[in-house]
Amino acid sequence: MSNEKDIAKSIRRAALKKNWRLFRRSKLGMIGLYIVIFFFFLSILQPILFVTGVWNKGVYDPVVGYSEQFQEFLVVECPTEYPTEKYKNRSDCPGRTEVNVRTLYYSDAEVGDYIIQNLQPAPPSSEHILGTDSLGRDVFSQIMEGSQVAFVLGLLSATLGVGISTILGTIAAFFGGKIDAYLMRQSDLILMLPTLPLLFIISAFAELQVWHLAVVLGTIGGLGGSVITIKSQALQVKVKPFVDSARITGGSQMNILFSHVLPNVAPLALLFMVFSVTGAIASESVLSFLGLLNIDMSWGLMIYLAQVEGFIFSGMKFWWLILPAGLSVTFLTGGFYLVGRGLDEVFNPRLRDR
Amino acid sequence: MENTLIEVKNLEKYFEVSSGLFSRNKAIVKAVDGISFNIPFGSSLGLVGQSGCGKTTTARALSLLDPKTGGDINFYNTETSSMQSIDELEGEELKKFRRNIQMIFQDPYESLNPRWNIKDIILEPLNIHNIGDLKDREEAVYEILKTVGLTPPENYMPRYPHELSGGQRQRVSIARTLIMKPKFVVCDEPTSMLDVSIRISIMDLMLNLAKDLEVSYLYITHDLAVARYMCDRIAVMFNGKIVEIAETEDLLNNPIHPYTKRLISSIPIPDPSHKRETYEVNFQELDSLIADNPNSGEMIEVSSNHFVATHDVKGIL
Numbered sequence: 001m002s003n004e005k006d007i008a009k010s011i012r013r014a015a016l017k018k019n020w021r022l023f024r025r026s027k028l029g030m031i032g033l034y035i036v037i038f039f040f041f042l043s044i045l046q047p048i049l050f051v052t053g054v055w056n057k058g059v060y061d062p063v064v065g066y067s068e069q070f071q072e073f074l075v076v077e078c079p080t081e082y083p084t085e086k087y088k089n090r091s092d093c094p095g096r097t098e099v100n101v102r103t104l105y106y107s108d109a110e111v112g113d114y115i116i117q118n119l120q121p122a123p124p125s126s127e128h129i130l131g132t133d134s135l136g137r138d139v140f141s142q143i144m145e146g147s148q149v150a151f152v153l154g155l156l157s158a159t160l161g162v163g164i165s166t167i168l169g170t171i172a173a174f175f176g177g178k179i180d181a182y183l184m185r186q187s188d189l190i191l192m193l194p195t196l197p198l199l200f201i202i203s204a205f206a207e208l209q210v211w212h213l214a215v216v217l218g219t220i221g222g223l224g225g226s227v228i229t230i231k232s233q234a235l236q237v238k239v240k241p242f243v244d245s246a247r248i249t250g251g252s253q254m255n256i257l258f259s260h261v262l263p264n265v266a267p268l269a270l271l272f273m274v275f276s277v278t279g280a281i282a283s284e285s286v287l288s289f290l291g292l293l294n295i296d297m298s299w300g301l302m303i304y305l306a307q308v309e310g311f312i313f314s315g316m317k318f319w320w321l322i323l324p325a326g327l328s329v330t331f332l333t334g335g336f337y338l339v340g341r342g343l344d345e346v347f348n349p350r351l352r353d354r
Numbered sequence: 355m356e357n358t359l360i361e362v363k364n365l366e367k368y369f370e371v372s373s374g375l376f377s378r379n380k381a382i383v384k385a386v387d388g389i390s391f392n393i394p395f396g397s398s399l400g401l402v403g404q405s406g407c408g409k410t411t412t413a414r415a416l417s418l419l420d421p422k423t424g425g426d427i428n429f430y431n432t433e434t435s436s437m438q439s440i441d442e443l444e445g446e447e448l449k450k451f452r453r454n455i456q457m458i459f460q461d462p463y464e465s466l467n468p469r470w471n472i473k474d475i476i477l478e479p480l481n482i483h484n485i486g487d488l489k490d491r492e493e494a495v496y497e498i499l500k501t502v503g504l505t506p507p508e509n510y511m512p513r514y515p516h517e518l519s520g521g522q523r524q525r526v527s528i529a530r531t532l533i534m535k536p537k538f539v540v541c542d543e544p545t546s547m548l549d550v551s552i553r554i555s556i557m558d559l560m561l562n563l564a565k566d567l568e569v570s571y572l573y574i575t576h577d578l579a580v581a582r583y584m585c586d587r588i589a590v591m592f593n594g595k596i597v598e599i600a601e602t603e604d605l606l607n608n609p610i611h612p613y614t615k616r617l618i619s620s621i622p623i624p625d626p627s628h629k630r631e632t633y634e635v636n637f638q639e640l641d642s643l644i645a646d647n648p649n650s651g652e653m654i655e656v657s658s659n660h661f662v663a664t665h666d667v668k669g670i671l
């Protein structure tokens with residue numbers, strides 16, 4: 001028996017090797033893969049830093065950490081009319097190391113004095129390479145936490161969705177008739193549902209947590225259009241002569257389903273999975289940004305906080321509150337999308353140059 | 355002594371097709387409309403006819419792939435030494451019986467699972483029927499690859515179908531078919547998609563294997579020349595019915611049915627100076643034959659083992 005397993009393993013390894021060779025030829029796919037690997041590395045780096053004690057939890061925790069950032073400030077009085085010699089326009093005053101005397105309610109400092117004050121949000125420094133937010137929390141640590149959330153949510157919902165649609169699509173193709181008709185109508189119905197507005201409504205009634213979101217997104221994705229696509233692929237495979245050949249030899253329905261139809265549908269399912277990761281991460285960001293998700297930390301939430309605290313409107317002055325999170329969402333979804341494109345070239349015989 | 359291996363009586367296969375997108379009326383296509391023939395052990399029957407006459411449908415019914423609409427298929431049961439109807443078979447018995455029948459398909463690009471390697475493809479029948487242990491199975495694959503001329507076998511076993519040429523793939527199909535040592539193999543135009551230069555080698559291989567393994571073929575083709583090369587007897591099919599069936603040379607030299615005559619006259623002759631006389635369909639011979647044998651039923655035996663159909667084809671030929 002072990003021999004049989006070894007052989008199967010070596011066969012699988014050879015097939016993987018070949019596909020990997022094809023994938024590597026796709027430049028976009030490789031770029032995507034590097035991006036995804038980079039973010040994956042980020043998300044596992046954070047717990048490592050905590051466990052090894054490089055980072056102190058009290059300071060660097062993305063949610064409850066706090067970092068004191070005392071600094072010397074020059075007390076100035078902001079003019080009422082711009083431009084002046086020193087400031088070009090209103091947002092230049094007070095400067096980064098200055099404080100407006102009119103906002104110093106509890107101090108009797110005067111213009112021209114230096115005072116020591118807590119600086120939040122603090123710009124990037126050697127201690128906090130992406131600075132801190134207005135509550136003194138490390139932004140880099142938050143980015144790492146957001147990366148974990150993105151991976152967990154994306155992969156969970158994609159796996160669930162693709163699992164559902166592969167099983168249902170193959171069943172619809174294989175058994176046809178009433179089952180098929182029912183599943184197709186259901187897909188049509190789900191396809192018509194606008195996902196985001198639906199999520200808004202759900203979040204109005206129930207507190208949405210990340211894994212709730214994963215289940216909802218996975219189920220909607222799994223019951224929707226992908227069932228139809230997987231079914232059409234399974235239908236094509238079902239009538240291939242090699243399936244007939246297995247039937248003639250006496251292969252059972254289950255045998256044919258699992259050893260002939262599923263393996264030939266799987267690549268398409270994998271493709272769907274990669275693309276639906278993209279959708280899930282994007283949906284999470286939108287929901288968090290709108291403050292509709294009960295979540296401790298995520299990229300969307302970081303942008304949300306920057307926005308409600310007004311930092312989003314001060315140009316690039318507080319760029320570390322917005323750019324890292326925004327770029328992370330863009331790059332990781334883009335990365336998964338590119339991986340999908342690369343896989344498409346591996347599995348899609350039309351695109352594959354032989 | 356000539357034992358009958360397979361006996362087909364009045365085989366019918368009808369398809370229901372809806373006549374329009376919104377119409378509830380169903381039209382019936384009589385793809386195979388009552389055909390009968392016998393195939394003796396180790397003998398091969400060619401089934402020729404134009405496109406759409408029902409050859410593939412016959413093949414699929416005989417290989418028990420699609421259920422037939424009517425008629426009987428009887429198979430020689432070696433255990434009881436008698437003919438047995440395939441309708442009597444069910445479950446495990448049917449599965450066991452399936453070892454005896456295999457089919458080779460026309461398209462070598464579609465008849466092998468692209469995600470499996472050659473070894474697994476050929477192993478599949480042995481795995482389905484759980485024959486021997488793993489070592490026996492692998493040895494059997496090795497041997498059969500040698501037999502079909504894919505040597506050295508270890509070079510071919512780990513490869514995938516797309517890494518082989520069309521001719522090599524068809525050899526793999528043949529190997530897969532023959533590894534169960536079937537008695538009856540249905541071949542649906544197995545060489546028509548191959549390059550002319552390798553057709554002969556595949557046909558020779560099949561002929562040699564038939565002799566060595568005592569296999570009978572039902573060999574389907576458009577091409578009378580191929581049928582002549584491969585088969586002991588030929589059945590000419592037209593519009594779902596067999597119009598004439600005889601020993602190969604007898605049929606080619608003394609065709610009686612006008613459809614057979616037309617088919618034979620259309621065999622290309624590789625000689626540019628040869629002037630083709632177009633055959634004028636002529637019912638005289640058939641009509642007088644029918645007049646001479648008023649009570650003969652559907653088929654008239656004109657000479658030993660040479661049968662001609664009597665049904666009316668005047669409007670459709």
Ligand SMILES: Nc1ncnc2c1ncn2[C@@H]1O[C@H](COP(=O)(O)OP(=O)(O)OP(=O)(O)O)[C@@H](O)[C@H]1O
Nearest residue numbers: 369370371383385404405406407408409410411412
């Ligand atoms: N599944 C089906 N449903 C409806 N009609 C069918 C079906 N399969 C075959 N037919 C019809 O039955 C007839 C015979 O088809 P068949 O495939 O047996 O022809 P053939 O002799 O094999 O032709 P070819 O030489 O082109 O392969 C055709 O008219 C075809 O349209």
Ligand SMILES: [Mg+2]
Nearest residue numbers: 409410411542
């Ligand atoms: Mg055909």
